Amino acid sequence: MRMGWWWSATAFIALVAMAASGAIAQATKYADQPPLLVGAAWYPEQWPEPEWDHDLSLMEAAHIDVVRVGEFAWSTMEPSEGKYEFGWLDRAIALAAKHHICVVLGTPTAAPPAWMTTKYPETLRVDENGRRAEHGNRQQFSFTDPKYRQFAHDIAEQMAIHFGHNPNVVGWQLDNEYADPDFGPTARRQFHAWLEKKYGTVANVNQHWATAYWSQTYDSFDEIPLRAERENPALLLEWKRFVSETWKSYSLNQISAIRPHADPRQFITTNTMGWFDGFDEYTVHSVLDLAAWDDYISTDTYDWIDNGARHDLARGFKNKNFWVMETEPAFVNWRPTNTPLEKGQVRDMAWQAIGHGADVVEYWQWRSAPNGQEEYHGVLVGADGTPVPVYDEVRQIGEEFAKAGPEIAGTAPHSDVALVNDYDSRWAIDFQRHSAGFDPVKEMLAFYEPLRMRSQAVDVISIDAPLDGYKLVELPALNVLSQAAADKLMAYVRNGGHLVLGPRTGMKDEYNALYPERQPGPLAEFLGGRVDQFYALDQNVPLSGDWGAGTANVWAEQLSVRSPDTKVLMRYGKSNGWLDDQPAAISRQVGKGTITYIGAWIDPLLMEEMTKEALQQAGVQPIVRSAPAGVEVCQRSSADKSIVILINHNTNDEHVDLPGPMRDLIGNEGPVSRVNLPAYGVAVLEAQK
Ligand code: GLA
Numbered sequence: 001m002r003m004g005w006w007w008s009a010t011a012f013i014a015l016v017a018m019a020a021s022g023a024i025a026q027a028t029k030y031a032d033q034p035p036l037l038v039g040a041a042w043y044p045e046q047w048p049e050p051e052w053d054h055d056l057s058l059m060e061a062a063h064i065d066v067v068r069v070g071e072f073a074w075s076t077m078e079p080s081e082g083k084y085e086f087g088w089l090d091r092a093i094a095l096a097a098k099h100h101i102c103v104v105l106g107t108p109t110a111a112p113p114a115w116m117t118t119k120y121p122e123t124l125r126v127d128e129n130g131r132r133a134e135h136g137n138r139q140q141f142s143f144t145d146p147k148y149r150q151f152a153h154d155i156a157e158q159m160a161i162h163f164g165h166n167p168n169v170v171g172w173q174l175d176n177e178y179a180d181p182d183f184g185p186t187a188r189r190q191f192h193a194w195l196e197k198k199y200g201t202v203a204n205v206n207q208h209w210a211t212a213y214w215s216q217t218y219d220s221f222d223e224i225p226l227r228a229e230r231e232n233p234a235l236l237l238e239w240k241r242f243v244s245e246t247w248k249s250y251s252l253n254q255i256s257a258i259r260p261h262a263d264p265r266q267f268i269t270t271n272t273m274g275w276f277d278g279f280d281e282y283t284v285h286s287v288l289d290l291a292a293w294d295d296y297i298s299t300d301t302y303d304w305i306d307n308g309a310r311h312d313l314a315r316g317f318k319n320k321n322f323w324v325m326e327t328e329p330a331f332v333n334w335r336p337t338n339t340p341l342e343k344g345q346v347r348d349m350a351w352q353a354i355g356h357g358a359d360v361v362e363y364w365q366w367r368s369a370p371n372g373q374e375e376y377h378g379v380l381v382g383a384d385g386t387p388v389p390v391y392d393e394v395r396q397i398g399e400e401f402a403k404a405g406p407e408i409a410g411t412a413p414h415s416d417v418a419l420v421n422d423y424d425s426r427w428a429i430d431f432q433r434h435s436a437g438f439d440p441v442k443e444m445l446a447f448y449e450p451l452r453m454r455s456q457a458v459d460v461i462s463i464d465a466p467l468d469g470y471k472l473v474e475l476p477a478l479n480v481l482s483q484a485a486a487d488k489l490m491a492y493v494r495n496g497g498h499l500v501l502g503p504r505t506g507m508k509d510e511y512n513a514l515y516p517e518r519q520p521g522p523l524a525e526f527l528g529g530r531v532d533q534f535y536a537l538d539q540n541v542p543l544s545g546d547w548g549a550g551t552a553n554v555w556a557e558q559l560s561v562r563s564p565d566t567k568v569l570m571r572y573g574k575s576n577g578w579l580d581d582q583p584a585a586i587s588r589q590v591g592k593g594t595i596t597y598i599g600a601w602i603d604p605l606l607m608e609e610m611t612k613e614a615l616q617q618a619g620v621q622p623i624v625r626s627a628p629a630g631v632e633v634c635q636r637s638s639a640d641k642s643i644v645i646l647i648n649h650n651t652n653d654e655h656v657d658l659p660g661p662m663r664d665l666i667g668n669e670g671p672v673s674r675v676n677l678p679a680y681g682v683a684v685l686e687a688q689k
């Protein structure tokens with residue numbers, strides 16, 4: 001039906017009004033949904049239907065705008081083979097809509113039903129030791145098995161036919177936390193086919209993997225083993241890449257079922273797990289609409305630096321704002337001792353998420369299941385259906401998101417500095433750590449922390465992301481460096497960029513083979529220096545120079561300079577003889593750009609000095625100069641506005657002097673030039689025009 005002129009005029013006026021009021025969808029593409037959402041994981045299939053309305057009323061009262069449902073409900077959606085039952089889900093979604101709560105639908109493929117795994121045992125995954133999984137847990141499926149793929153496609157397609165145009169369904173979550181690969185016969189065949197496609201001939205494999213070593217020479221692809229450890233490092237790296245590509249095709253299998261039947265405004269994503277490196281997130285995200293991750297504190301206390309870095313990592317998966325699909329309502333059930341976040345820290349974390357570019361924060365889970373493996377997990381409402389203490393804090397978050405959302409709509413974090421996260425390199429180092437303490441994530445965080453403190457904004461990106469626009473790019477340990485990536489890095493420096501390389505960078509080519517020119521491989525000539533030898537350390541080695549005096553541990557490389565304009569910035573002091581008085585960090589200026597190579601894992605104070613100088617050289621300024629330690633500064637901006645979020649992660653009061661008068665969007669006062677923040681306090685500020 002053709003729309004009358006009045007309709008378009010009305011729609012236009014509505015759009016203008018929405019734009020003027022700032023009510024522009026940001027978290028979703030649905031203009032009638034709020035720009036920032038608070039949500040919860042809700043499992044209606046676990047509860048008698050007469051209780052739903054009460055649950056949803058309590059959600060509405062807490063300003064909960066979104067529920068994720070369905071991701072483990074396969075046995076309820078398809079109780080027997082090919083027999084689909086969606087009536088209950090229709091009713092749950094409709095009732096949620098009545099309470100102004102929209103829905104993300106999870107495809108239930110992380111939890112196949114018992115009838116399936118019993119009748120088709122090939123759908124169950126096989127572990128590395130050849131053992132097939134059993135029913136009763138979850139994630140027991142084989143991600144390669146064609147039968148499983150068919151079942152997954154069919155349920156996703158049936159769901160999409162049914163819900164693809166439900167106006168209250170804003171998006172899709174595929175499966176849940178992709179994790180374990182399969183080592184069964186199908187996976188083996190597919191791995192061999194994948195290798196054959198990539199290498200063409202087995203001779204090519206033998207050459208790149210140097211298989212003459214230990215008589216690994218292969219006569220055919222079928223002879224290549226399937227192992228995730230204690231193998232040729234080239235094979236191990238290819239296995240991880242195969243696993244990544246398989247999760248990508250696993251996603252595409254469901255996307256191809258959903259997309260043709262879904263409203264284009266409905267996004268498709270999956271929920272990921274922070275630093276988890278079971279596959280390359282960039283590969284998998286290449287086919288997803290947005291990134292979403294599950295933010296849980298895995299340490300005893302909330303480490304806000306690490307958590308902020310994980311947000312930045314997730315933002316880098318698609319280089320845009322993202323969803324926190326799950327986070328803890330104060331505590332989890334899977335650590336040895338599940339200590340809670342302190343009162344106030346749930347809110348602190350929620351605003352940190354927004355500060356780093358999340359548009360949604362969803363709590364796992366709404367209500368304890370009556371039974372099951374997670375009876376002790378944190379919730380908002382107990383099994384009795386009444387709120388637990390943290391409910392009030394979430395309600396406050398909901399109120400604040402509703403209040404500040406319209407102003408935050410359309411904004412995103414922007415940064416002058418980037419830190420490169422590279423799965424190939426992380427895997428390559430982990431296959432052969434050489435020094436037990438060389439955890440690539442810890443090393444990444446050693447670079448991240450001072451960078452974040454001083455610049456107040458860091459992008460964590462893939463080596464394939466565009467670098468132009470960044471004033472400073474740091475590669476903590478880009479162990480696997482292709483010639484193409486090296487060319488791109490050199491072009492970045494030639495264009496005036498400042499590049500800092502950490503230890504172990506440029507040691508291997510993309511086949512995990514050693515570069516004959518030694519580190520940093522294809523960058524050595526450009527740097528005008530190289531690594532003569534590397535050493536694992538188990539004690540401090542002194543070093544001093546431009547960044548002051550300090551120590552290195554875990555790793556130290558003996559560098560040499562091979563060009564007259566390459567400067568030595570730091571030298572080792574007396575230690576094992578090899579390193580004595582040798583260069584530890586060198587740098588070369590190329591036009592207006594610089595390339596700096598740091599050969600050691602240096603202590604936090606030296607790291608701090610190094611960062612200070614790198615930022616100064618690159619001309620990067622902090623957002624709020626006077627922020628005290630422990631007060632995090634985040635900025636989200638758009639062409640016409642700038643929002644500054646301050647979070648006091650300390651247990652004492654702090655105050656911050658602002659660069660100019662600002663209005664606190666979640667406070668009551670008028671414009672302020674100084675903000676007082678109690679312990680775990682938050683201010684969401686907009687500059688006054
Ligand atoms: C043993 C083996 C060698 C080599 C060395 C490495 O001695 O015989 O092949 O692996 O260890 O230390």
Ligand code: GLA
Pocket residue numbers: 176177294296326332333334364374377
């Ligand atoms: C993961 C899962 C959820 C739940 C939580 C508990 O994130 O996705 O289903 O098990 O952990 O913390």
